[in-house]
Amino acid sequence: MELALDILPQVLVDGIVLGFMYALIALGYTMVYGVLEFINFAHSEIFVLGAFVGVEILLLLESAGHLATLHTAFVLLIVILSGMLLSGLAAVALERVAYRPLQRSPRLVALISAIGASFFLQDALRFFESLWRNTFYLTYPTLDVLDKTVPLGLNVVVPVKSLLVIVTALVALAVLHLFVNRTRLGAAIRAVAQDPDTASLMGIPVNRVIALTFFVGGAMGGLAGVLFGLHYSLVNPYSGFFPGLKAFTAAVLGGIGNIPGAMLGGMVLGMLEAFAASYLSILTDGAFGAEYKDVFAFVVLILILILRPKGLLGEKVREEGA
Amino acid sequence: MKVGLTHVGVVAYIIASSALVFVFPQSVLAFLCFEASLLVIYYASVDQTTKFCLGTIVLLVLLPLLGSVNGYYLEVAIQVGIFVALALGLNIVVGFVGLLNLGFVAFYAIGAYLWAIFGSPQANHFLPGNLFPLSSVWFFPFLLLSVGVGALTGALLGLPVLRLRGDYLAVVTLGFAEVVRALVNNFDKPINITNGPKGITPIEKPPLFFQPLLEFLGFSVNPSTLYPFYFYFLVLFIAMLTVVVARRLEESRIGRAWKAIREDEIAAAAMGIPVVRMKLLGLAVGASFASAVGVLFAAKQVFINPESFTFMESIGVLAMVILGGMGSIPGAILGATGVTILNLQVLKGLSLWLNSVRQSGIVLSIPLFGDFTLSQIPAQFEPAKYERMVFGLILILMMMFRPQGVLPPRQKRGH
Amino acid sequence: MALLELRGISKRFGGLQALNRVDLTLEDGMIAALIGPNGAGKTTLFHTLTGIYRPDEGEIHFIGRSLVGLKPDKITGAGISRTFQNIRLFAHMTVLENILVGMHCRISTSLWGILLQSQGAHRQERDAARRAMELIELAGLRGKENEWAHQLSYGEQRRLEIARALAANPKVLLLDEPTAGMNTTEAQSLMMLFKDLIGRYVQAVLLIEHNMRVVMGISHRVYVLDYGEKIAEGHPDEVRRDPRVIEAYLGPGTWVGDAQS
Numbered sequence: 002m003e004l005a006l007d008i009l010p011q012v013l014v015d016g017i018v019l020g021f022m023y024a025l026i027a028l029g030y031t032m033v034y035g036v037l038e039f040i041n042f043a044h045s046e047i048f049v050l051g052a053f054v055g056v057e058i059l060l061l062l063e064s065a066g067h068l069a070t071l072h073t074a075f076v077l078l079i080v081i082l083s084g085m086l087l088s089g090l091a092a093v094a095l096e097r098v099a100y101r102p103l104q105r106s107p108r109l110v111a112l113i114s115a116i117g118a119s120f121f122l123q124d125a126l127r128f129f130e131s132l133w134r135n136t137f138y139l140t141y142p143t144l145d146v147l148d149k150t151v152p153l154g155l156n157v158v159v160p161v162k163s164l165l166v167i168v169t170a171l172v173a174l175a176v177l178h179l180f181v182n183r184t185r186l187g188a189a190i191r192a193v194a195q196d197p198d199t200a201s202l203m204g205i206p207v208n209r210v211i212a213l214t215f216f217v218g219g220a221m222g223g224l225a226g227v228l229f230g231l232h233y234s235l236v237n238p239y240s241g242f243f244p245g246l247k248a249f250t251a252a253v254l255g256g257i258g259n260i261p262g263a264m265l266g267g268m269v270l271g272m273l274e275a276f277a278a279s280y281l282s283i284l285t286d287g288a289f290g291a292e293y294k295d296v297f298a299f300v301v302l303i304l305i306l307i308l309r310p311k312g313l314l315g316e317k318v319r320e321e322g323a
Numbered sequence: 324m325k326v327g328l329t330h331v332g333v334v335a336y337i338i339a340s341s342a343l344v345f346v347f348p349q350s351v352l353a354f355l356c357f358e359a360s361l362l363v364i365y366y367a368s369v370d371q372t373t374k375f376c377l378g379t380i381v382l383l384v385l386l387p388l389l390g391s392v393n394g395y396y397l398e399v400a401i402q403v404g405i406f407v408a409l410a411l412g413l414n415i416v417v418g419f420v421g422l423l424n425l426g427f428v429a430f431y432a433i434g435a436y437l438w439a440i441f442g443s444p445q446a447n448h449f450l451p452g453n454l455f456p457l458s459s460v461w462f463f464p465f466l467l468l469s470v471g472v473g474a475l476t477g478a479l480l481g482l483p484v485l486r487l488r489g490d491y492l493a494v495v496t497l498g499f500a501e502v503v504r505a506l507v508n509n510f511d512k513p514i515n516i517t518n519g520p521k522g523i524t525p526i527e528k529p530p531l532f533f534q535p536l537l538e539f540l541g542f543s544v545n546p547s548t549l550y551p552f553y554f555y556f557l558v559l560f561i562a563m564l565t566v567v568v569a570r571r572l573e574e575s576r577i578g579r580a581w582k583a584i585r586e587d588e589i590a591a592a593a594m595g596i597p598v599v600r601m602k603l604l605g606l607a608v609g610a611s612f613a614s615a616v617g618v619l620f621a622a623k624q625v626f627i628n629p630e631s632f633t634f635m636e637s638i639g640v641l642a643m644v645i646l647g648g649m650g651s652i653p654g655a656i657l658g659a660t661g662v663t664i665l666n667l668q669v670l671k672g673l674s675l676w677l678n679s680v681r682q683s684g685i686v687l688s689i690p691l692f693g694d695f696t697l698s699q700i701p702a703q704f705e706p707a708k709y710e711r712m713v714f715g716l717i718l719i720l721m722m723m724f725r726p727q728g729v730l731p732p733r734q735k736r737g738h
Numbered sequence: 739m740a741l742l743e744l745r746g747i748s749k750r751f752g753g754l755q756a757l758n759r760v761d762l763t764l765e766d767g768m769i770a771a772l773i774g775p776n777g778a779g780k781t782t783l784f785h786t787l788t789g790i791y792r793p794d795e796g797e798i799h800f801i802g803r804s805l806v807g808l809k810p811d812k813i814t815g816a817g818i819s820r821t822f823q824n825i826r827l828f829a830h831m832t833v834l835e836n837i838l839v840g841m842h843c844r845i846s847t848s849l850w851g852i853l854l855q856s857q858g859a860h861r862q863e864r865d866a867a868r869r870a871m872e873l874i875e876l877a878g879l880r881g882k883e884n885e886w887a888h889q890l891s892y893g894e895q896r897r898l899e900i901a902r903a904l905a906a907n908p909k910v911l912l913l914d915e916p917t918a919g920m921n922t923t924e925a926q927s928l929m930m931l932f933k934d935l936i937g938r939y940v941q942a943v944l945l946i947e948h949n950m951r952v953v954m955g956i957s958h959r960v961y962v963l964d965y966g967e968k969i970a971e972g973h974p975d976e977v978r979r980d981p982r983v984i985e986a987y988l989g990p991g992t993w994v995g996d997a998q999s
Contacts, residue, residue, distance in 0.1 A: 040490050109493075110722050117716065120712065120715030121711070123715075127703075127708075131703030137703070300502065302494070307484070307486075572852060574863075579838055583828050586827075587827075591839070592811050593819065594811075594840050595811045595814035595842045595843035597809070598811065
């Protein structure tokens with residue numbers, strides 16, 4: 002039991018980091034579901050794209066010799082902003098090419114197209130990286146500052162990269178919250194989510210609001226991708242599958258279409274996973290170990306959908322029919 | 324029977340394309356021409372009996388003959404047969420009942436592991452008595468058993484998820500398949516049931532029950548040359564069986580109930596259809612197809628591991644169903660054949676061609692870019708490595724331009 | 739004896755009292771009409787009767803058997819089938835298949851019978867197809883049995899839906915605005931059809947209808963709903979003179995024969 006207590010702070014930090022990561026990705030799922038009522042299955046690739054933009058910029062800076070000379074904060078700012086921008090634009094392009102032509106089709110048709118887009122993007126990324134770098138397994142260059150640790154007292158040390166994830170995610174979530182709730186564009190998104198037909202009658206350009214939603218959701222996914230890369234270092238075109246599905250689980254857990262719900266769901270899922278990864282083995286005396294953490298998320302997903310399909314905070318999806 | 328010009332044309336095509344394969348046994352193109360003869364038969368305006376006879380000749384006589392010229396063709400045909408049965412199973416779930424099952428591969432895995440565990444020494448790890456591997460005679464009982472186990476797991480998965488909205492159901496079935504894969508991957512401890520990522524080998528093959536007969540007739544054939552043909556006929560038989568089962572169901576009250584549920588669940592219930600029971604039945608039948616084919620797959624491969632049962636496989640089968648046309652049995656057959664041949668022959672063929680180009684050492688002079696040696700083409704460009712891209716493109720393009728598929732269900736004339 | 743009897747049926751949706759203690763009786767050989775302004779609860783009553791909704795209170799008796807709590811398919815099996823206000827055909831199935839779906843609970847082939855193509859299964863399918871052709875004939879859709887349902891004209895779709903409901907071999911047929919969107923001639927011919935149905939295909943018909951000509955022309959009894967409550971019932975002539983009905987349903991002074999909505 003003492004061992005269990007010893008690792009508790011570490012588990013908490015891991016859980017928070019994972020939780021913010023899932024929360025950021027989950028926003029993309031939940032916002033798109035809010036306005037279009039469909040699962041943007043390719044969002045996981047938008048997330049991976051962010052991670053690849055990050056590693057490419059860092060590698061370019063490194064090969065040009067700037068990585069050592071520029072201030073790390075400045076480098077991080079560039080990397081994060083470009084990851085967000087490109088992922089956001091990619092999400093908009095995705096919507097324009099693969100989803101908008103299907104807006105009037107049944108929902109499952111759009112979902113199948115989204116799955117196709119997800120597979121296509123994975124291999125497209127692989128193809129591009131193979132062409133460019135002759136490999137598609139990339140490693141983030143080390144930024145010395147990130148590997149340092151900060152003591153928090155009580156024998157707890159936190160790596161700077163974990164703090165980076167936490168702080169950046171907090172800022173992004175706060176900005177997003179203000180954007181959605183305090184600006185005209187945010188109000189337009191909420192209006193379309195509630196009732197696209199009425200919103201359109203009120204003079205809101207629905208298609209542009211949908212594109213904006215994809216951009217914002219994509220940018221959040223891209224941010225998560227960059228943070229994922231900075232934190233875990235390794236990326237490949239197929240890295241998005243599990244984080245994507247877990248983030249979707251988080252979105253459902255919080256109540257799909259519900260933005261605070263996605264944040265809460267992400268955090269709950271991140272914590273559950275961190276605890277499962279560390280304590281499952283201790284609790285079952287080694288019979289079941291960390292390798293079950295991925296299964297764990299799916300079990301949560303299945304249980305939530307069956308027991309409480311509207312999620313913890315309730316769905317904010319328009320009523321069908323009526 | 325009136326023999327028209329069409330009959331002559333079809334037969335001529337079949338003879339010509341088979342001859343082409345005999346002359347150029349290594350040519351992918353020649354074999355593709357031969358495979359197309361089945362399409363020619365399907366589309367030719369000749370009567371059903373002729374179609375049936377010609378199809379039987381092509382599948383039962385010509386294809387095995389060509390397989391004796393180039394063994395790879397048998398392998399291709401076996402794979403096609405496996406995927407035809409899988410696609411027909413998924414077509415029942417997605418095409419008839421209208422449930423988007425993204426975890427279909429799970430049932431395939433369950434069937435495969437069922438035979439792999441008991442048809443190899445693996446079961447000795449957790450059952451006493453050193454009884455395993457079961458002798459190959461048990462293959463057929465296990466084939467039957469797998470139908471039951473598949474149906475049961477299909478229905479058990481259905482019970483909790485059927486109330487979900489269509490898109491949620493899709494994600495949950497995906498999750499279910501990943502859970503199955505993770506369990507298979509990790510159940511080498513605390514008790515070693517699946518041998519984890521290392522996989523299981525050697526798995527018993529089906530029994531050569533006809534060997535005494537062959538010997539009696541004076542043939543002494545080496546089992547290793549016999550097995551590819553044996554598997555070919557076995558797969559052909561099972562694929563045909565699935566076609567018959569799927570067709571009979573489609574034309575029965577059960578098939579009509581499935582389609583009614585797909586079209587309008589509330590109206591279906593109002594017409595006296597027990598919606599939940601029918602959906603469960605659909606999931607169970609689809610799963611039983613996959614599970615039975617899984618047994619066959621394990622026996623054919625001799626070695627299986629969790630890598631054969633990924634999400635990509637599920638999507639591959641989905642792409643086949645969608646390419647052919649959801650709810651269409653000829654469509655599912657065409658889709659499975661087309662996609663399998665695309666993967667096994669066209670993409671592999673292009674990869675081989677690319678390799679030969681690279682090894683040729685030719686130097687291209689491109690204006691402005693200077694010289695480019697073809698051997699510099701990276702190995703990562705091999706088209707065979709981009710299966711996902713192919714599946715993805717099929718899904719997107721079909722949804723955009725032809726959601727009903729290449730061979731959508733047709734209205735039947737008369738009955 | 740009453741064929742179908744509803745006693746004190748109530749249904750609430752949140753704060754809305756959609757049905758408030760509605761009583762209704764349907765006797766053998768009877769055509770009854772259910773009328774009332776939009777939103778009066780007519781379709782809700784149909785949904786409650788057919789098991790789509792479960793009533794909060796009240797009893798439904800059908801030939802001495804309670805139907806409350808039964809699933810829609812069981813109610814159809816018991817002998818009540820219906821059409822929908824906004825036609826709900828199986829669009830990507832043929833006319834013949836639509837009818838055959840309606841016969842689902844009258845065909846009893848088992849899974850094994852189907853897979854092994856047993857004699858019995860074969861015979862049942864053949865009989866079903868023959869009966870389906872009769873119904874297609876009845877609905878005036880002869881020659882169209884192999885067309886997709888969605889290819890039919892609006893009037894044909896309405897008639898197909900009625901034929902599909904009849905395919906379930908019901909004792910009671912519920913029709914939700916069967917003549918909506920039809921012109922007078924079409925509505926008249928459908929009316930004649932309903933009269934012919936009684937005794938030959940069904941024992942009783944209950945229809946929701948806005949076309950007063952239809953209501954007055956064929957119904958033996960009229961029930962009037964308003965805000966979920968039954969405000970009047972009786973012979974069409976009595977109901978048309980009932981001041982409460984005139985006020986609630988038609989508005990003061992607008993009573994004319996044809997109040998199509």
